[in-house]
Amino acid sequence: MSEARDFMGRWHYKKTASTGRCYAGFDTQGLAAVAIVKGLSGGNGKSRFHLEGLATKELSRLALRDDCPKNSESMFLSQLAGVWRQDGIDLMLAYADPVEGHAGTIYKASNFVYLGRSYYSYKTHAFLVDGKEISLAGMRKIGTTAERIVHLRLAYGSRFTIRRSIPKHVYILPLIRKARKAVAARLVSDGDKYDRHSGAWGWFTRRGRGFGDMEAVVCECIYITGKSDANCAACKGKTWLWKPRA
Numbered sequence: 001m002s003e004a005r006d007f008m009g010r011w012h013y014k015k016t017a018s019t020g021r022c023y024a025g026f027d028t029q030g031l032a033a034v035a036i037v038k039g040l041s042g043g044n045g046k047s048r049f050h051l052e053g054l055a056t057k058e059l060s061r062l063a064l065r066d067d068c069p070k071n072s073e074s075m076f077l078s079q080l081a082g083v084w085r086q087d088g089i090d091l092m093l094a095y096a097d098p099v100e101g102h103a104g105t106i107y108k109a110s111n112f113v114y115l116g117r118s119y120y121s122y123k124t125h126a127f128l129v130d131g132k133e134i135s136l137a138g139m140r141k142i143g144t145t146a147e148r149i150v151h152l153r154l155a156y157g158s159r160f161t162i163r164r165s166i167p168k169h170v171y172i173l174p175l176i177r178k179a180r181k182a183v184a185a186r187l188v189s190d191g192d193k194y195d196r197h198s199g200a201w202g203w204f205t206r207r208g209r210g211f212g213d214m215e216a217v218v219c220e221c222i223y224i225t226g227k228s229d230a231n232c233a234a235c236k237g238k239t240w241l242w243k244p245r246a
Contacts, residue, residue: 004034012063013100020060023083025076032068033076036061037084040093054090054179062094077110081175090179096169104169112171113183126163129156133163 004024008017011034020038024031038060064072084092094112096104104114126133127149139148152160174180219235230237 003031004036007031007034008036008061008063011065012061014061018060023080025064025079027068029065029067031065033064033072034061035059035063035076035080037089037092054182055088056091056093057084057089059092059094071109073106074109077106081110081173085175090174090176092173092175094171094173096171098166098169102169104171107171107173110173112173115170115172117167118170127152128161128163130159131161 004022005017009015018036018038020036023035023037025033036059037057040056040058062073062077064076081092092112094104094107095118096102096107104112108114127136128134129152136145136148139151142148142151149162172183174183219232221232221235
């Protein structure tokens with residue numbers, strides 16, 4: 001794991017490794033590729049995609065050396081698919097971050113299915129003090145994420161800033177026949193919600209998710225009070241606002 005962490009620190013754009021199981025690829029020069037797979041927290045595999053009885057994991061990190069030949073990413077993912085089946089994984093979830101200029105081209109080339117954009121939330125933003133990103137995970141005693149934001153504003157003043165996130169592109173790879181049939185069934189059942197422009201369909205419900213031409217955006221009042229403001233003229237205490245998708 002330490003070798004994989006060092007590899008991610010050098011070759012992945014986030015310069016960090018996440019927790020999870022590591023998969024490695026080698027060439028004549030040594031370690032050439034690393035993928036890290038983790039489980040979904042809170043049973044999101046069921047609630048997010050409404051697919052019962054399928055083991056869903058998330059590809060949280062993928063990095064290759066810059067000197068790897070063209071199409072190495074898709075070749076590595078193709079080899080990993082067989083390994084994931086042996087490990088009992090039915091569906092693999094992956095994200096592409098548009099902030100970094102990623103659109104998920106390698107996932108499209110590796111038979112992943114595009115599901116659209118992820119949900120927008122203040123919890124997915126980057127929080128910075130003096131320009132350096134900090135984690136809110138160690139502030140659990142303070143309360144909710146919104147309450148931690150208020151605490152940091154009071155503690156650091158103008159030194160604390162928020163870099164707002166952009167909804168990520170979401171892809172999913174069915175690895176077994178049962179999963180492929182479930183994905184196909186969803187495509188048929190959600191055919192009326194299919195977005196011809198993005199190539200995605202309505203897997204995301206209206207509760208905190210993008211849907212068709214609209215997306216849920218958290219109201220700005222959450223950054224000021226740390227909770228929904230019933231007197232807010234925009235959201236009237238509902239926190240989420242539905243706006244046309246950018």
